[in-house]
């Protein structure tokens with residue numbers, strides 16, 4: 073299974089923020105959309121970083137005026153990006169090994185979505201559940 | 217506002233598509249306590265079950281047992297089936313809005329992905345989807361012709377569908393007669409002159425999409441030897457390192473099986489199935505009659521993406537092989553439904569967790585939902601659609617609780633039946649199907665087969681004496 077099958081059920085609207093916007097705006101968006109991270113994009117729409125709940129908490133521990141800081145100051149810059157054709161199995165492994173929770177997905181240079189570790193785990197769980205379900209149905213209807 | 221979902225005012229749901237997703241969605245809805253729901257399931261074909269009837273390979277009869285589960289769901293008194301009724305042709309979105317509170321699209325993936333290489337449309341080059349539908353007796357594909365007088369066949373792709381196609385091509389008439397393969401396909405395949413079948417993977421053995429039982433089965437064919445090439449199943453450095461970091465048992469098993477195939481001595485069986493890796497077709501070459509005669513392949517090497525996936529990259533090494541028949545099995549693809557927003561990029565209905573999304577506002581469209589292959593794309597086994605449908609049904613129940621449902625002017629079953637009768641007098645009910653099912657099984661019993669399918673709508677109408 074590929075990353076694209078996760079993106080297929082996430083609409084087309086990717087919620088992003090610009091580096092010059094404030095952390096306060098970022099927090100408002102995270103809460104409003106009930107998500108854990110935002111991709112930070114430049115004018116051209118290219119991802120330049122990611123800002124997560126964790127980044128904000130870490131920054132808050134350093135300084136009290138974190139809310140008025142520009143997103144660009146607080147975001148994580150070392151950005152790993154994925155492709156729609158990335159295999160789920162390798163994405164799951166890379167995300168757990170390198171300990172990041174959100175992976176922006178880029179297609180031909182354009183941001184097309186974001187997948188969280190939760191999405192990946194759910195997709196894998198659904199896949200296993202589906203396989204087990206198919207097998208048990210076969211066995212049960214055989215006996216019936 | 218009157219409460220919907222009670223005895224007096226049942227929740228009325230239309231499901232478009234009677235594949236696994238349609239049945240699982242109905243089941244989830246029926247299982248809600250405190251909810252009275254009436255479900256009408258429409259399918260463009262007279263028969264239910266979707267790809268379980270027209271996709272799942274005929275030599276995998278056990279998998280088709282899941283239809284017993286579907287029949288149980290259909291036996292619910294509030295379940296109705298309208299077969300041979302096509303959304304967009306016999307009934308439209310605005311019709312449905314007049315009769316239902318919620319509409320669930322479960323139309324699967326009705327088309328195929330292309331390779332986008334020159335020569336793809338030469339005679340003798342087909343989509344695996346068409347071949348699969350043909351041998352399974354799909355009424356729209358029964359008249360297709362595949363030139364089985366050719367000796368050499370290439371199947372592009374190494375997913376489970378490619379494996380199905382290669383396996384069916386390698387089966388003997390004796391093996392096939394024990395299945396419910398369409399009778400015309402049994403005859404054509406019985407006279408097949410195919411000797412060499414090539415399965416072509418663009419990446420290495422560790423990245424192949426097929427699953428362990430399917431690849432194992434290829435080693436147990438009655439009259440075909442299976443072969444892999446030692447230099448292609450030897451893992452490259454990147455694959456080896458990746459497998460060491462992430463020792464996934466299924467991948468390890470797959471590689472072991474493929475390596476064992478390379479060691480096998482030919483046993484003189486009349487057919488040979490060769491599974492190749494790290495090659496991509498770049499061109500199909502035709503003769504003067506426009507018939508495919510050769511395929512040009514490029515060798516690939518693997519590179520690692522940032523997220524750790526090994527992807528193929530073309531080298532400058534090419535080879536040509538002679539083939540007379542080509543099946544591309546590089547994936548299915550969903551098609552748009554009239555009036556329903558579509559996401560071209562992924563070939564699915566535009567949705568969030570199964571709620572259909574308005575492309576202009578990016579907000580959910582009230583009362584419209586989707587599930588299965590047309591929601592998430594053409595991947596996953598039958599059971600995967602169960603949890604997928606459950607996710608959508610959860611959204612439907614949430615929206616119902618919040619009063620976000622359609623407001624139909626005629627929410628009653630009799631009005632729908634009248635409408636369908638007008639638009640498609642030759643519709644099929646579930647009782648019709650159960651009768652056809654008995655007849656098919658009886659026809660099979662007479663000749664020692666599990667079933668002999670009806671493969672045209674006329675045949676089915678005649679069988680029902682209509």
Ligand SMILES: Cc1cc2nc3c(=O)[nH]c(=O)nc-3n(C[C@H](O)[C@H](O)[C@H](O)COP(=O)(O)OP(=O)(O)OC[C@H]3O[C@@H](n4cnc5c(N)ncnc54)[C@H](O)[C@@H]3O)c2cc1C
Nearest residue numbers: 233235236237259260266267271303323324588589597598
């Ligand atoms: C070749 C092949 C072999 C497979 N083998 C296996 C296997 O061995 N084991 C396994 O577990 N899984 C297998 N699968 C996967 C499994 O078949 C799918 O996961 C499953 O069928 C998808 O269910 P669905 O309901 O979303 O779509 P479908 O099964 O495709 O059902 C969609 C239904 O919608 C109907 N429809 C489409 N358009 C319209 C319209 N406009 N109006 C009305 N009705 C419409 C179609 O006629 C069809 O009946 C196989 C798939 C393929 C392609």
Ligand SMILES: NC(=O)c1ccc[n+]([C@@H]2O[C@H](COP(=O)([O-])OP(=O)(O)OC[C@H]3O[C@@H](n4cnc5c(N)ncnc54)[C@H](OP(=O)(O)O)[C@@H]3O)[C@@H](O)[C@H]2O)c1
Nearest residue numbers: 373374375376377378418419425545546547548594595596
């Ligand atoms: N017995 C069973 O349980 C069974 C039987 C049939 C189907 N199914 C299920 O049904 C689903 C669909 O199966 P599927 O085989 O159609 O899809 P699939 O599993 O996605 O396989 C598609 C194959 O095509 C290859 N491919 C894609 N584009 C290509 C290109 N341009 N050139 C060369 N190769 C290309 C892919 O390679 P890459 O990986 O490199 O992209 C992959 O090997 C799967 O989930 C499958 O498991 C199950």
